[in-house]
Amino acid sequence: MKRSIAAPFVALFFAFAAHAEDKLPADITPPKPANAHTITRDDYPEISRALHETGSVILKITINTDGHVSDPEVVQSSGFPRLDQAAAETVTRSWLYTPATKDGKPMTVRTEVRVNFLQDQTLPALNLPPNLPVFVVTKGPKDYPQSALAAKETAYVSLVVMVNEKGETSVMKIADGGAPPDLVQATIDAVKSWHLKPAEWDGKPVRSVIIPMFVWSLQEQPPPPDAQKNSP
Amino acid sequence: MPGYEIVHKHDDVAVQQDGGYIEITNVAYKVLTAQGREGLQQFEFSYTTSYQMMAVKDAYTLKADGTKIPIGTNGILYGQGSTSRPGFSDMRTITVVFPNVEVGDQVVMTIYFRQAIPWFAGQFAKSFEFTRHTVAHDVRVTLTAPDTLPLQIDVGGLDGGKRESAGGTTYWVWTFENAVARRDEDDAVDEADEGPHLAVGSFADFKAVAEVYRGVMDDKAQVTPDIQTLADTLTKNVTGRREQAHVLYDWVSQHIAYVALVLGAGGFTPHEASQVLAHKYGDCKDHVMLLEALLKAKGIDSTPVLIDTEHSYRLPGAASAFIFDHLITYIPEFKLFADSTAQFAPFGILPASDAGKPVVLVASGDTTLTPPISARNYRLKSVSTLTYAADGTMTGKSTLDAADAASVDIRGTINSIAPDGDEAYLRAFLGPGASGTLQRGDVNDLSSDYSYSSSYRVNDAADFPGPAALPLAAAYKPFFFTYLIGGDLPAARTRSWTCPSLTAEETVTVRLPKGTKIVSLPKSGDFAAKEIKLHIGYVQQSPLSVQQDVKLVLDHPGPVCSADYYNSVRSLLAQMVAALRKQIIYR
Numbered sequence: 001m002k003r004s005i006a007a008p009f010v011a012l013f014f015a016f017a018a019h020a021e022d023k024l025p026a027d028i029t030p031p032k033p034a035n036a037h038t039i040t041r042d043d044y045p046e047i048s049r050a051l052h053e054t055g056s057v058i059l060k061i062t063i064n065t066d067g068h069v070s071d072p073e074v075v076q077s078s079g080f081p082r083l084d085q086a087a088a089e090t091v092t093r094s095w096l097y098t099p100a101t102k103d104g105k106p107m108t109v110r111t112e113v114r115v116n117f118l119q120d121q122t123l124p125a126l127n128l129p130p131n132l133p134v135f136v137v138t139k140g141p142k143d144y145p146q147s148a149l150a151a152k153e154t155a156y157v158s159l160v161v162m163v164n165e166k167g168e169t170s171v172m173k174i175a176d177g178g179a180p181p182d183l184v185q186a187t188i189d190a191v192k193s194w195h196l197k198p199a200e201w202d203g204k205p206v207r208s209v210i211i212p213m214f215v216w217s218l219q220e221q222p223p224p225p226d227a228q229k230n231s232p
Numbered sequence: 233m234p235g236y237e238i239v240h241k242h243d244d245v246a247v248q249q250d251g252g253y254i255e256i257t258n259v260a261y262k263v264l265t266a267q268g269r270e271g272l273q274q275f276e277f278s279y280t281t282s283y284q285m286m287a288v289k290d291a292y293t294l295k296a297d298g299t300k301i302p303i304g305t306n307g308i309l310y311g312q313g314s315t316s317r318p319g320f321s322d323m324r325t326i327t328v329v330f331p332n333v334e335v336g337d338q339v340v341m342t343i344y345f346r347q348a349i350p351w352f353a354g355q356f357a358k359s360f361e362f363t364r365h366t367v368a369h370d371v372r373v374t375l376t377a378p379d380t381l382p383l384q385i386d387v388g389g390l391d392g393g394k395r396e397s398a399g400g401t402t403y404w405v406w407t408f409e410n411a412v413a414r415r416d417e418d419d420a421v422d423e424a425d426e427g428p429h430l431a432v433g434s435f436a437d438f439k440a441v442a443e444v445y446r447g448v449m450d451d452k453a454q455v456t457p458d459i460q461t462l463a464d465t466l467t468k469n470v471t472g473r474r475e476q477a478h479v480l481y482d483w484v485s486q487h488i489a490y491v492a493l494v495l496g497a498g499g500f501t502p503h504e505a506s507q508v509l510a511h512k513y514g515d516c517k518d519h520v521m522l523l524e525a526l527l528k529a530k531g532i533d534s535t536p537v538l539i540d541t542e543h544s545y546r547l548p549g550a551a552s553a554f555i556f557d558h559l560i561t562y563i564p565e566f567k568l569f570a571d572s573t574a575q576f577a578p579f580g581i582l583p584a585s586d587a588g589k590p591v592v593l594v595a596s597g598d599t600t601l602t603p604p605i606s607a608r609n610y611r612l613k614s615v616s617t618l619t620y621a622a623d624g625t626m627t628g629k630s631t632l633d634a635a636d637a638a639s640v641d642i643r644g645t646i647n648s649i650a651p652d653g654d655e656a657y658l659r660a661f662l663g664p665g666a667s668g669t670l671q672r673g674d675v676n677d678l679s680s681d682y683s684y685s686s687s688y689r690v691n692d693a694a695d696f697p698g699p700a701a702l703p704l705a706a707a708y709k710p711f712f713f714t715y716l717i718g719g720d721l722p723a724a725r726t727r728s729w730t731c732p733s734l735t736a737e738e739t740v741t742v743r744l745p746k747g748t749k750i751v752s753l754p755k756s757g758d759f760a761a762k763e764i765k766l767h768i769g770y771v772q773q774s775p776l777s778v779q780q781d782v783k784l785v786l787d788h789p790g791p792v793c794s795a796d797y798y799n800s801v802r803s804l805l806a807q808m809v810a811a812l813r814k815q816i817i818y819r
Contacts, residue, residue, distance in 0.1 A: 045374075046342065047244040047256045074396065081396040081403035082246075082376050160250065160353040173353040199348075207282065207349060211250055 024100065024109065031063045031097040031109060039117055043090040045082050048117070053080040056116045057087040065106035067097045075112060087115035137190070139216045148182045148216070155179030157187040157214040165205040167196045179216070187214045234413070235268025236261045237367035239338055243360065247377035251350030251434060253358070260294070260340040263333060272339050278325045280499070283349045286326060291341035293330045301331050351500055352444040356381065357433030357552035362389070363423050364414045371408040373430060376401050381434050386549030389428030406430055418719050420727040421792055422544035427727075431548035431555075439597030441538070441553045446594055448501040449517075449536060453524035456506040463529035473532060474566050478579040480526040482678060485572040488522060489513035500553070516559045519572045523561050534563045535595030539602070541585040543730060545792050547592075547599060560586060562593055569602050576643035578678040581609070583640045588791035607787035610734040611635040612642070616707035622745040626693035628668075630708050631685040638734065639682040643675040645710055646684060658688050661708050665691035668708075696748055698819035704770075704780045705812065707740045713784055713812050717764065718805040724795075731793035733763075736784045744776045744818055753778060754814035761804035762797065763787045768811055778816060 024030055055078030062071045072088035091113065099106040141149060160173040169191050174184065191212065198205035239260035247253045263269045279286040288308060293301040311325040330339045350356065360373050373390075377383055379400050387393070392406040408428055423429070435441050455463075466483055467476040491513055502508075502517035505525035514522070520536045527534045538556040548555060560571040560582075574583040588604030603609075616630040634642035649657045649670070658668045668688025675682065686708055694702055705713070716736055744750065750772060759766040769781040 045244060046258070047246050047254060047374075050254055050256065050344070051246055074398070077396075077398035079399035080376075081398045081401055082244075082374065084398060085374075085395055085403060085405070162349065 024111075027102055028107070028109070029101045031067075031100040031111070034067055034096040034098045035094070037095050039087075039090065039115065043086060043094070044117055045086050048080060048082050048086070053078075053083055054117050055079050055083055056114055057084045058112055058114050059087055059091060060110060060112050061091055062108060062110050063097045063099060064108050065099050067099050068092075069095050069097070071110075078117065083117050087117070091115065137212050137214045139186075139190070139214055141218050143186070143190075144216070144218075145182050145186050148180060148186070149218075151180070152218060153180045153183055153216070154218060155183045155214075155216045157184055157216070159187065159191060159212055159214070161191055161210050161212060162207060163196050163198055163210055164207050165198050167198045167205075169194050169196065183216045186216075190214070234271070234366050235265035236263055236272055237413075238262075238369065238371060240370040241368070241372070242370075243373045245358065245373070245375045247356050247375065247381060247383075247434075249378050249381060251352065251354050251356040251381070252347045253356060255343075255345040255347075257343045257345070258290075258341075259343070260338045262338045263335050266335060269333055269335060273330055273333050275328045275341075276325055277328075277343065278323055279345070281324055283347065283351065285344075285346040285348055286324075287344045288326055288328050289342050289344060291328050291330070291339075293333050294338040294340050295332075296334075296336040303328060303330060307331060352447070352553055354381075355434050355440075355444060355553065356383070357435055357550070357554050358431070359424065359548065359552065359555060360430040360432075361424070362408050362410075362428035362430070364410050364427055365416045365423075366410065367413050368408060368410040371410075373404075373406045375404045375432060383432050383434055384436070384550035386431040387429065390430055414726065417722060417725055417727050417729065419729045419731075420543070420725075421730060422542060422546075424548070425544055425546045425728070429548070431550040431552060433550045433552045435551040435553065437597075438547065438551045438592045438599050441551050442592055442594045442597035444553055445500070445536065445538065449521065449594065451504075452502045453505050453521045453528060455525050455529045458506055458509055459522075459525045460529045462509065463526045466526075467530060473530070476530050477527060477532055477563055477566065477568075480530070481523060481570050481572055481579045484519060484523045484526065485575065485577070485678070486676065487512060488519055488572070490519065490573045490575065491515050516573050520559045520561050523570070523572050527563065532563060532565060533595075534561050535593050536560075537562045537569065537602075538592040538594060539586055539589050541589075545589065545730075547590045556592075558586070560591075574640060576647065576675060576678070576682075577640045581637050581640060584610075584637060587637065604733065604790050605637050606733045607735045607785045609636040610638045610732075612638050612709075612711060612734065612736040614707070614709040614736075614738045616709070616738070616740045617743070618707055618740060619743045620694050620696070620702075620745055622696050622747065624692050624694050624696060626690045626706065628688050628690070628707055629685065630688075631683065632709060633681060633683045635681040642684075642710060643682050646670070646672050647675045654686075658686065658708060661710075662688060662690050662706075665693070696745060698748065699751065699817060700819075701815035701817050702742070702744075703813070703815050704740055704742065704778075706742075707738070709738060711736060713738070713766075713782060714809045716784060716786065717766070717808050717812075718798075718802070721802070721805060721809060724802065725798045726795050728792050728794050729798065730791055731786070731788045731798075733786050733788045733791075734784075735786075736782075738780075738782045740780045741773070742778045742780070742816070746776070748776065748818050750775065750778060751817040751819055753816055754811070757811060759804065759808045759811065761801035761808070763789070764801060764805065764808075766808045766811070782812070 057074060057078045058076035060073045060075050061069045063069055069091045072091055074084045077084050100109040101107060157179050159171050162170050162172050171188055171191055239262050241259045243257045245253055245255045261272050263272055277286060291303045307329045309327040328341060333339060379402055387406065390406040390408045393404060394402060395405050396403045463480060466479050470476050470479050488508060489512060502521045503514060505522045508514040508518040508522040524534050537560045539558045539560055540556050541558045560569060562569050568580050569582055570579060571577055571582055571586050577583050582602055584605055586602055589602050590599060591602055592599050613633045614630055616628055618626055618628045620626050654670045655667050659666045666688055668686060671685045673684045688708055753770045753772060756769040765785045767783045771779045773779055
């Protein structure tokens with residue numbers, strides 16, 4: 001499919017293509033960009049923008065004698081595989097070079113390039129609610145109910161909590177992993193007492209979900225749990 | 233042929249840790265015909281505000297010359313779902329109307345969707361649709377998901393797969409194109425059963441699916457005092473356990489108005505059985521909860537059953553909670569499935585749309601098949617007498633007996649005829665000049681098989697004296713043998729199809745007026761094409777009277793037959809159809 005480059009976005013979605021080329025022998029004239037090596041709105045996956053994914057990708061690419069790019073390989077990820085793959089697609093589809101030469105003859109070289117996906121903050125954001133994280137809430141002896149303190153209980157309790165448009169919370173699901181009932185109840189009570197800023201979409205508060213994980217520990221500094229693994 | 237083609241469809245999905253997801257779909261359809269234009273001028277989307285968010289942006293008509301006409305603010309209409317239906321109160325619709333669309337233009341839009349709150353916490357599942365019946369140039373699905381939410385993937389007929397893992401996220405890409413639009417085939421099974429398909433989900437298996445349904449249903453079928461009282465009252469003089477179940481089923485079937493919401497459209501959480509009883513209406517989930525509670529009140533265990541009533545006969549390899557559109561009941565004690573929402577289904581008989589389907593029993597998570605329709609449990613028998621007068625008028629009397637599963641369909645058919653609609657209905661079968669009445673019987677009496685009769689008169693039905701020919705298929709009955717045999721009898725099939733099983737019999741006695749003479753009768757004969765058997769017999773009972781007996785037995789082992797099977801029997805089916813068209817010659 002032919003892609004049109006929406007001119008206004010080139011400036012907004014400006015991007016670098018910083019060359020971190022492998023050192024070439026002195027008798028080789030390095031390749032040079034022959035067109036705009038920019039990330040346009042068409043190159044930037046819409047869903048990555050929606051998720052506010054930004055970052056730099058380092059690719060190893062082959063610059064062929066006709067100036068086209070092939071065989072991209074991710075050397076260093078942006079942390080977002082969709083951006084990595086978008087970078088690989090963009091360089092092979094759109095970027096052109098004046099090929100490297102040796103003794104005046106074009107030659108194929110393999111080199112590294114950095115592709116940056118920067119989202120201009122002035123851009124009208126899609127404003128989907130942020131990815132709601134799994135986060136850890138640590139509870140120490142002073143938060144304990146008396147019964148649990150006396151029994152020297154410890155527990156991990158994960159919850160799925162709905163936050164409504166007013167920021168009020170309600171517990172949708174509990175994964176207590178066999179935690180003592182008094183600590184489970186204390187967890188629920190703690191969540192119920194929260195009043196949070198609701199998520200927003202298109203400027204309006206909307207319902208959303210958060211996944212807090214409560215660590216009940218009698219130690220002052222509990223060992224960091226593997227929150228991801230224990231989340232529901 | 234659909235009259236349009238897919239220029240591109242890029243569907244990007246980002247699954248979140250909690251099972252919610254964001255989906256952005258950018259599509260461009262090209263209008264090929266005036267009919268295609270009708271279909272592409274307007275799109276309607278719906279979503280549920282409690283769980284989902286949706287928006288359509290960057291929508292425009294792309295004229296053949298490259299001009300873009302944005303839809304503008306008037307081109308998007310926001311509406312509210314039907315609030316009179318339970319579960320629909322938070323439904324919203326978005327209607328997108330494209331301006332100035334002509335053949336050769338494209339309609340382009342981007343659809344933003346977010347499942348903000350997963351239907352089932354911590355679980356994701358989604359199927360993507362592809363079709364070989366539309367030309368598609370560039371169809372692409374990309375998916376990212378956190379590695380902490382492992383996904384099952386069932387894919388076929390697409391290119392691509394896993395591309396990269398980084399930062400705790402894995403990225404998949406699949407592509408599809410279809411250069412030639414295949415002709416659609418009547419009664420073909422769902423495209424995803426055999427054709428290109430992609431189903432992705434975090435459920436380990438269907439046991440996990442059953443578990444989440446148990447989570448939302450377990451406490452909904454409680455035996456409250458009201459329910460106990462009703463169960464006791466209804467079964468007061470009924471001793472047998474199966475008979476008690478029968479009575480309770482009949483009551484739910486006839487007293488709880490069915491609000492036809494497919495599973496999912498009204499959410500996945502049923503109302504409490506006591507509430508359903510109080511309100512006397514509900515969707516399929518509500519029906520199942522009330523029946524379960526009533527049965528439980530009499531100590532009879534039952535389980536909800538997840539089923540898809542559409543043309544899909546295969547559970548995907550990636551288990552999903554969202555491929556089912558209906559919920560029915562299974563009573564293990566009697567090894568019996570029951571669908572109390574099927575208004576005319578007697579206890580123990582499933583309507584055809586529920587038969588022979590792969591299902592999930594919610595209580596155990598086991599998958600099984602519902603009993604298929606067969607030649608033994610779907611039986612139709614029609615007996616008619618046709619008397620011709622010298623002026624060409626034909627008077628007829630017909631009686632139809634519909635047994636077992638056939639009674640469900642025939643009750644439904646007769647019930648759908650308006651009280652004053654007998655004549656129009658009969659005319660549709662008998663042609664112009666027909667008049668008559670139906671003696672309908674009680675369609676709501678589910679205690680036995682269903683029978684009804686009809687009396688009718690057709691002016692100018694024959695021309696006397698002859699010589700001329702008289703078709704024997706002239707009697708009214710609510711089916712056509714020629715259609716039952718092979719539908720529209722397509723020249724060939726390439727896809728599996730839903731092949732009916734049934735026994736249909738007809739006896740027609742024809743009496744001709746005095747002064748005429750029967751010159752010849754078609755030959756009697758027996759035809760067999762694998763599982764399809766047809767007998768046609770003619771007996772001349774007197775100089776002016778002929779009896780024709782037709783018996784068709786379709787006895788397929790299951791609800792789905794292969795294209796090869798059809799293609800191998802097709803010429804024999806055509807011979808059967810031809811045999812049924814033969815006529816009596818008289819003068």
